[in-house]
Amino acid sequence: xxxxxxxxxxxxxxxxxxxxxxxxxxxxxxxxPDGQRLFEAFARLQDAFLARQRDQRRR
Numbered sequence: 562x563x564x565x566x567x568x569x570x571x572x573x574x575x576x577x578x579x580x581x582x583x584x585x586x587x588x589x590x591x592x593x594p595d596g597q598r599l600f601e602a603f604a605r606l607q608d609a610f611l612a613r614q615r616d617q618r619r620r
Contacts, residue, residue: 566613570606577603 577599586593592600 564610566606566610570603570610573599573603573606 577596580596580599581587581592584593584596587596
């Protein structure tokens with residue numbers, strides 16, 4: 562069974578990427594409020610996934 566956290570992290574990445582492809586206000590250095598919210602959700606999930614991966618390797 563696929564990892565739920567990994568799936569959520571990848572879905573957040575796809576959502577963020579879809580947003581920046583269509584948003585005229587987001588750039589490489591600045592994000593609109595929606596873009597910022599989507600990026601933060603992606604980053605939070607990615608950090609959680611990577612932290613769990615590190616913890617599992619230490620065991």
